[in-house]
Amino acid sequence: MKRKNYFKPILVLCIFIISIAYAQEKESLVNINKIFVQPGELKTRIVLETDSYLPLLKTYYSPESPQTIIVEWEKVKSVKEPRFSPEESPLIQNLKVEKIDENQFRFFIQLKEQVPYRIFSSPERLVVELVKIQRALGKYVIDLETEKTFEEKFESKVNLKKVEVAEKEDRVDVIAKMDGKAFPNIFALGNPLRLIVDLLETQYSAPSTTNKVNKQGVKTIRTGQFQTANPVISRIVCDLTQPKFYDAKFENNNLVLSFFKEVAHPAPPTTLKEAVAELEKEPPPPKAEEKVTQEKEKPPPPPEKEPAPAAPTQAEPQLPSFEPKTISAPEEIYSGEILSLKVKDADLRDVVMYLGGFAELNVAFDPEVSGKVTCDLVDVPWDQILDLILKLNKMGKVLEGNVLRVAPVGVLTREQEQRRQLADTKEKAGPLFTETIALSYSKARDVQGLLRTKLSPRGEIIIDERTNTLIISDVEEKLDLLKRLITVVDLPTPQVSIEARILEATANFIRNLGIQWGFRGIADPFYGNQTSFKFPNSVTVDGAVIPQGTVTKGLGGPLGGYAVNLPAPAFNSAMGLTMGNVLNTFRLDMALSALETSGEGEIISCPRVTTQNNRQAEIIQGRQIPVQTVSNFTVTTQYRNAALELRVTPQITAEGTIIMDIDIRNNAPDFANLVNGIPPITTQSAHTTVMIQDGGTTVIGGIYRTEDSLTRERVPFLHKIPILGALFRNSSRTTTNRELLIFMTPRILK
Numbered sequence: 001m002k003r004k005n006y007f008k009p010i011l012v013l014c015i016f017i018i019s020i021a022y023a024q025e026k027e028s029l030v031n032i033n034k035i036f037v038q039p040g041e042l043k044t045r046i047v048l049e050t051d052s053y054l055p056l057l058k059t060y061y062s063p064e065s066p067q068t069i070i071v072e073w074e075k076v077k078s079v080k081e082p083r084f085s086p087e088e089s090p091l092i093q094n095l096k097v098e099k100i101d102e103n104q105f106r107f108f109i110q111l112k113e114q115v116p117y118r119i120f121s122s123p124e125r126l127v128v129e130l131v132k133i134q135r136a137l138g139k140y141v142i143d144l145e146t147e148k149t150f151e152e153k154f155e156s157k158v159n160l161k162k163v164e165v166a167e168k169e170d171r172v173d174v175i176a177k178m179d180g181k182a183f184p185n186i187f188a189l190g191n192p193l194r195l196i197v198d199l200l201e202t203q204y205s206a207p208s209t210t211n212k213v214n215k216q217g218v219k220t221i222r223t224g225q226f227q228t229a230n231p232v233i234s235r236i237v238c239d240l241t242q243p244k245f246y247d248a249k250f251e252n253n254n255l256v257l258s259f260f261k262e263v264a265h266p267a268p269p270t271t272l273k274e275a276v277a278e279l280e281k282e283p284p285p286p287k288a289e290e291k292v293t294q295e296k297e298k299p300p301p302p303p304e305k306e307p308a309p310a311a312p313t314q315a316e317p318q319l320p321s322f323e324p325k326t327i328s329a330p331e332e333i334y335s336g337e338i339l340s341l342k343v344k345d346a347d348l349r350d351v352v353m354y355l356g357g358f359a360e361l362n363v364a365f366d367p368e369v370s371g372k373v374t375c376d377l378v379d380v381p382w383d384q385i386l387d388l389i390l391k392l393n394k395m396g397k398v399l400e401g402n403v404l405r406v407a408p409v410g411v412l413t414r415e416q417e418q419r420r421q422l423a424d425t426k427e428k429a430g431p432l433f434t435e436t437i438a439l440s441y442s443k444a445r446d447v448q449g450l451l452r453t454k455l456s457p458r459g460e461i462i463i464d465e466r467t468n469t470l471i472i473s474d475v476e477e478k479l480d481l482l483k484r485l486i487t488v489v490d491l492p493t494p495q496v497s498i499e500a501r502i503l504e505a506t507a508n509f510i511r512n513l514g515i516q517w518g519f520r521g522i523a524d525p526f527y528g529n530q531t532s533f534k535f536p537n538s539v540t541v542d543g544a545v546i547p548q549g550t551v552t553k554g555l556g557g558p559l560g561g562y563a564v565n566l567p568a569p570a571f572n573s574a575m576g577l578t579m580g581n582v583l584n585t586f587r588l589d590m591a592l593s594a595l596e597t598s599g600e601g602e603i604i605s606c607p608r609v610t611t612q613n614n615r616q617a618e619i620i621q622g623r624q625i626p627v628q629t630v631s632n633f634t635v636t637t638q639y640r641n642a643a644l645e646l647r648v649t650p651q652i653t654a655e656g657t658i659i660m661d662i663d664i665r666n667n668a669p670d671f672a673n674l675v676n677g678i679p680p681i682t683t684q685s686a687h688t689t690v691m692i693q694d695g696g697t698t699v700i701g702g703i704y705r706t707e708d709s710l711t712r713e714r715v716p717f718l719h720k721i722p723i724l725g726a727l728f729r730n731s732s733r734t735t736t737n738r739e740l741l742i743f744m745t746p747r748i749l750k
Contacts, residue, residue: 035082204234336383366407496650512595514568514730518544566730
């Protein structure tokens with residue numbers, strides 16, 4: 001029976017399946033066909049047109065350049081380079097695309113100023129929306145398409161039930177609980193710094209509430225109904241102490257606003273759907289020709305003029321003692337909401353009442369108030385408008401709580417003078433009160449000098465140094481002021497722990513080489529080797545005889561000495577050699593001496609001292625050398641320090657750095673070189689002023705010393721003979737390296 005061949009059909013089927021998989025994979029890659037910018041009055045959009053849904057890996061502010069937003073994509077086949085000029089947008093400086101891996105790209109958005117942003121997408125479009133920090137909140141700019149979307153999306157109003165605050169380990173969560181998903185608008189305001197969350201088409205029926213937080217840079221959370229129509233808006237105001245990185249997302253129907261702890265740049269979201277697209281459905285981009293302004297029935301409460309950007313920053317830590325405390329602020333700063341006003345010959349009282357209603361203030365007029373107002377003002381704070389029209393009519397104002405009182409300047413001036421006279425009268429005739437205030441951290445005498453200028457003519461301050469107590473007698477108003485000042489100055493002084501490290505390193509090397517040699521030759525009839533001449537008949541040549549009583553240096557030779565006596569200056573190794581004939585009428589003696597030594601040493605001194613801010617600290621460890629002097633037959637003994645001494649005065653700055661005035665000495669007695677029985681003192685010292693970070697280490701001084709000496713002893717002329725010249729010289733080389741380094745490390749004790 002013939003076997004069927006199944007190989008070819010299976011091979012064709014595999015190739016077909018692979019082709020389909022490859023085609024599907026190829027079709028799943030996305031092409032970015034166009035990148036362009038849509039500038040707007042309050043928002044700027046960067047639009048990426050694609051042929052399918054664009055997967056997003058992550059998005060974040062660049063850690064190296066905080067004004068750059070980075071968006072990363074995957075499964076991208078090709079990207080069309082963006083065409084953009086900085087003149088097209090007031091927010092964007094540059095756009096750039098970079099390929100980071102196969103089918104992965106990175107999109108850089110360089111901003112002119114750091115502003116909040118969000119991202120939303122559709123099957124054929126991805127939009128990066130930059131939210132311009134709003135300078136005024138007198139109106140909402142809503143285009144017709146957005147208004148139509150509101151009507152379709154919000155058929156019934158969403159109810160804001162309540163706002164809760166949940167404290168986590170690394171953040172504070174503000175949770176707005178609603179019965180449906182609202183349309184949020186988030187922006188920042190300054191003076192003071194606030195983050196505003198407006199929930200459009202959302203009703204808050206409860207009375208306005210305030211939650212105190214005081215965590216993660218958030219002071220309070222205020223909730224209330226901001227606008228009752230066109231559109232209905234509930235507002236959540238987050239009062240901040242400094243710009244903070246925040247994240248906003250929906251969990252079911254709850255809006256969660258998170259303020260994180262010391263985040264330098266936003267953490268990238270996990271996916272687009274979870275972190276951005278879930279926040280809300282975005283309406284189509286607005287058309288410029290269809291923009292209309294929706295006027296409000298009730299003006300909002302007056303915000304400040306200049307906003308503070310909600311840009312992520314990392315503030316330097318400051319000590320509590322350096323926090324500013326406002327004693328007086330005479331300069332007028334206008335922080336009211338921006339307003340435009342155009343009137344002609346309007347009654348002054350009517351205009352003031354209009355401004356009072358705009359600012360939600362109660363207004364009261366003096367009977368003498370009258371006048372006319374003619375002005376044409378555009379985008380001016382309402383409180384500046386009020387001051388301007390009052391000055392034009394020689395009027396003044398007094399704000400007591402939420403009541404605005406308007407009266408002629410002369411009337412207010414007389415009242416102020418009367419109040420001053422009343423205060424003077426109370427100081428001169430009022431009863432004196434006496435209080436004792438025990439100080440905890442300050443000296444009573446120092447505080448007394450500070451408070452004397454604030455006393456009334458009848459006031460008196462007595463100090464009790466034994467108990468460090470102030471006894472103050474004065475009128476009640478002055479006494480209250482003095483007590484407030486005492487709470488400011490009687491604060492604990494920060495302490496600084498200062499560690500010094502003195503490193504002494506020594507390395508030495510010695511190499512000595514020497515040679516000694518001599519000879520003796522005799523030609524004499526006694527030995528039978530006399531010369532053939534009558535004169536000289538006998539000859540004696542002796543290079544080894546040392547005169548009687550002379551002590552040789554180096555090694556003593558067999559004959560008592562050497563002709564060339566150049567041993568090593570110091571040696572610990574030697575070798576001798578003697579050669580002669582049978583009759584010992586000629587002999588040669590030689591000795592070689594050598595020495596080589598090397599050594600390394602290290603001394604580490606580490607004094608440490610703790611002191612208060614701006615107070616000198618001193619620590620000494622070592623010995624004192626007595627030095628006697630004789631004057632007029634009187635012996636006087638003085639003691640000189642030969643010790644390790646550290647004197648330092650720290651000053652903590654507002655930025656948390658430490659300025660130190662340092663005097664450090666490392667003196668040691670040299671007993672090897674006594675002078676009249678008294679050792680000299682070897683001195684190492686440094687005196688300087690440096691600024692160091694808290695916990696940082698710096699080298700405040702260093703000395704590097706190298707000694708290299710080469711000594712040779714030699715026989716004149718003969719030492720120059722090539723090769724053989726080594727028989728007529730010795731050498732001694734000494735190398736010494738000394739290194740001194742002084743390190744300082746201050747730490748502020750928390």
